[in-house]
Amino acid sequence: xxxVKNPIKNSEKNSEKNSAEKTMKIDLTTVLNGRAxxxxxxxxxxxxxxxxxxxxxxxxDITSPVRVVGEVTDKNGCMFLNARVSVSYHTLCDRCLxxxxxxxxxxxxxxxxxxxxxxxxxxxxxxxxxxxDDSDDSIEEILYVKESGVFPEESIIEDAALEIPPYHxxxxxxxxxxxxxxxxxxDGACGCGEKKEIHPELKKLQKLLDxxx
Numbered sequence: 001x002x003x004v005k006n007p008i009k010n011s012e013k014n015s016e017k018n019s020a021e022k023t024m025k026i027d028l029t030t031v032l033n034g035r036a037x038x039x040x041x042x043x044x045x046x047x048x049x050x051x052x053x054x055x056x057x058x059x060x061d062i063t064s065p066v067r068v069v070g071e072v073t074d075k076n077g078c079m080f081l082n083a084r085v086s087v088s089y090h091t092l093c094d095r096c097l098x099x100x101x102x103x104x105x106x107x108x109x110x111x112x113x114x115x116x117x118x119x120x121x122x123x124x125x126x127x128x129x130x131x132x133d134d135s136d137d138s139i140e141e142i143l144y145v146k147e148s149g150v151f152p153e154e155s156i157i158e159d160a161a162l163e164i165p166p167y168h169x170x171x172x173x174x175x176x177x178x179x180x181x182x183x184x185x186x187d188g189a190c191g192c193g194e195k196k197e198i199h200p201e202l203k204k205l206q207k208l209l210d211x212x213x
Contacts, residue, residue, distance in 0.1 A: 023045070023049075023050075023151065023153060024043055024044075024045035024068065024151065024152065024153040024156075025147075025149045025150070025151055026039070026041055026043070026072060026081070026149050026150050026151075026152065027039075027148060027149045028072060028079070028112070028145060028148060028149050028150065029148045029149070031072060031074050031079065032145070032148060036074075037073065037074045037075075038071055038072070038073050038074070039071060039072045040070075040071045041068070041069070041070060041071070041072070041083075042067075042068075042069045043067070043068050043069075044065035044066060044067045044068070045065060045066055045068070045153055046065050046066075047062045047065075047066050047087075047157055047160075048062060050153055050154065050157055051154070052153070052154045052157040052158060052161075053157065055157055055158055055161040056089075056157075056160075056161045056164065057161065057164060057166070059091050059092060060089050060090075060091050060164060061089060061090045061091070062087065062088070062089050063088050063089055063090050063101065064088045066085065066086070066087050066156065066157075066160065067085070067086045068083050068084075068085050068108070068152070068156060069083060069084050069086075070082050070083025070084060070108070071083070072112065072150075078111070079111070079112035079113075080109070080110070080111055080112065081108070081109065081110045081111075081112055081143065081150065081152065082107070082108075082109050083107070083108045083109075083152075084105055084106075084107060084108070085105060085106055085107075085108050085156055085159070085160060086103060086104075086105045087103065087104055087105075087160050087163075087164075088101070088102070088103040089101075089102060089103075089164070091168050092168070093168060093169055093170040093174060094167055094168055094169065095169060095170075095174045095175070095176035095177070096170060096174055096175070096176050096177055096184050096185070096186055097177070098170040098174075098184070098186075100168055100170055102168075104163060104164070106159065106160070106163045108152070108155075108156055108159060110141055110142065110143045110150075110152065110155065111141075111142045111143070112142070112143050112144075112145060112150055113142055113143075113144055113145070114144070114145050115144045115145050115146055141155060143155065170186075171186075174186060178190045178192050180192040
């Protein structure tokens, strides 16, 4: 993805900068009317307000607005969205149940087509790309223009949910919890290993031996 720090000629910056929205919209008016061939944006949205929030795994709590920084470019009548998404979340260590707060980032890429193309092409990605060998295989899905813009929120959440690791550790050498007393072994040994394990059926005999002594 090209750096998006400085706009090029015939480009226009989005006036809304990094303000958390309940529904994220990227306004494409200046591209659609030919006044710009590139739009740079820096937006955030509240994932918890989205219908797709349930796609995140159980035990994952998104702790801050999802930030999306990128650009929409118009190349010979074909529009593409390229962005970097940052997500912060809270969960628990799978071994010791300690609190974990982490942030991860990933690339988000989509082809953008006019809304009428959804019906004309049947919404098919292969039809939208055509049979050209030059089609970019990294762009796996399409966003359709609606109300002079695109709403990538649900697609971003879907990709973000797939990016979250299935297993979390507070540290690589986490010792976990003692299976007997439940102490966090990262804080030191609990002493349970020094105690001899006695079969339940022999506990009565052990009591007799203790009384005999």
